[in-house]
Amino acid sequence: MHIFMTGATGYIGSAVLDALIRAGHQISALVRRPGQAARLAARGVTPVMGDLEAPHTYLPVIAGQDAVVHTALEGSAKRAEKEALALDAVLPALAAGSGPRAFVYTSGVWVLGDTSTATDETMPVNPIAFSAWRVPHEARVLAAGGNGLRTIVIRPGIVYGGGRGIITDLLKEALNGLVRVMGAAENRWASVYDRDLADLYARGLSSPGASGVFHATDESDERVIDIVQAMANHVVMRPDIRHVPIEEARQKLGGYADALALDQCVRSPRARALGWTPTLRSISGNVPRLFEELRASGV
Numbered sequence: 001m002h003i004f005m006t007g008a009t010g011y012i013g014s015a016v017l018d019a020l021i022r023a024g025h026q027i028s029a030l031v032r033r034p035g036q037a038a039r040l041a042a043r044g045v046t047p048v049m050g051d052l053e054a055p056h057t058y059l060p061v062i063a064g065q066d067a068v069v070h071t072a073l074e075g076s077a078k079r080a081e082k083e084a085l086a087l088d089a090v091l092p093a094l095a096a097g098s099g100p101r102a103f104v105y106t107s108g109v110w111v112l113g114d115t116s117t118a119t120d121e122t123m124p125v126n127p128i129a130f131s132a133w134r135v136p137h138e139a140r141v142l143a144a145g146g147n148g149l150r151t152i153v154i155r156p157g158i159v160y161g162g163g164r165g166i167i168t169d170l171l172k173e174a175l176n177g178l179v180r181v182m183g184a185a186e187n188r189w190a191s192v193y194d195r196d197l198a199d200l201y202a203r204g205l206s207s208p209g210a211s212g213v214f215h216a217t218d219e220s221d222e223r224v225i226d227i228v229q230a231m232a233n234h235v236v237m238r239p240d241i242r243h244v245p246i247e248e249a250r251q252k253l254g255g256y257a258d259a260l261a262l263d264q265c266v267r268s269p270r271a272r273a274l275g276w277t278p279t280l281r282s283i284s285g286n287v288p289r290l291f292e293e294l295r296a297s298g299v
């Protein structure tokens with residue numbers, strides 16, 4: 001397939017890019033810096049210099065693609081606005097095409113809110129304020145499907161593996177002697193290994209009937225405290241674990257603190273029905289491997 005990607009230099013996007021290259025697809029990718037363009041070009045990817053908020057930089061490339069995979073997200077407070085601009089441009093361009101086409105949108109399990117009981121893709125969303133902007137974006141993507149265009153919304157859990165992301169930050173804190181968690185940290189995080197997540201994108205694209213919402217979680221339902229204890233047990237100089245009150249965390253992190261405090265138990269039956277089987281089933285059970293991946297990443 002000819003696939004245009006956004007976010008190919010990001011944490012999720014780089015894992016997805018690896019999987020799509022391995023599967024033999026022809027990739028073009030939106031990039032913001034010449035150095036990134038050169039690195040991607042060296043891997044056979046066609047770089048497209050531009051920015052999410054400037055659709056004229058990438059719209060000409062959309063025509064003729066079999067699929068667009070969107071994993072980019074602007075880090076600033078304008079993230080929702082910039083993503084809306086991109087959706088405004090890309091969805092009609094893809095809808096106007098012919099032949100089978102696909103659009104894959106990256107959302108996240110945080111749109112589900114607290115899920116004390118197991119929650120699958122059929123359950124309604126219940127986002128906290130931090131993630132509320134995503135819900136209309138998901139709805140727009142799903143509504144754009146039809147006439148040969150398949151639209152797919154992937155909701156990853158918290159991603160682990162490699163040298164980036166929330167779990168990697170905890171591994172680094174453990175190495176540095178002080179791990180911070182919120183409150184008692186008895187809340188459960190829904191999570192997924194980066195390479196398993198990337199495999200789901202590849203499967204979704206290559207499964208002709210796949211459309212709609214897919215959760216991507218390893219279904220381990222691990223408590224945050226168990227994750228950090230497993231990390232602490234593995235480090236030679238055992239780190240302190242500091243329990244930060246949620247109010248103090250909110251002052252520092254804003255609404256992001258509420259996302260990290262969510263208690264989530266998320267199932268992925270629609271993803272599994274595509275034949276997707278996560279190879280890693282927990283963070284705490286793979287701590288030595290995750291420390292090794294962090295070391296190998298060189299960060």
Ligand SMILES: NC(=O)c1ccc[n+]([C@@H]2O[C@H](COP(=O)([O-])OP(=O)(O)OC[C@H]3O[C@@H](n4cnc5c(N)ncnc54)[C@H](OP(=O)(O)O)[C@@H]3O)[C@@H](O)[C@H]2O)c1
Nearest residue numbers: 007009010011012032051052072073074108156157158159
């Ligand atoms: N990581 C997780 O645990 C996780 C879990 C669930 C859902 N998600 C969601 O998955 C998506 C990707 O997350 P991530 O962790 O991979 O993020 P990330 O590592 O920060 O990557 C963001 C990507 O977006 C690109 N980007 C940012 N602003 C852009 C702009 N204005 N124009 C073009 N490209 C732009 C970045 O390019 P540069 O290299 O130029 O900065 C980078 O490639 C997000 O929507 C996130 O909320 C993440």
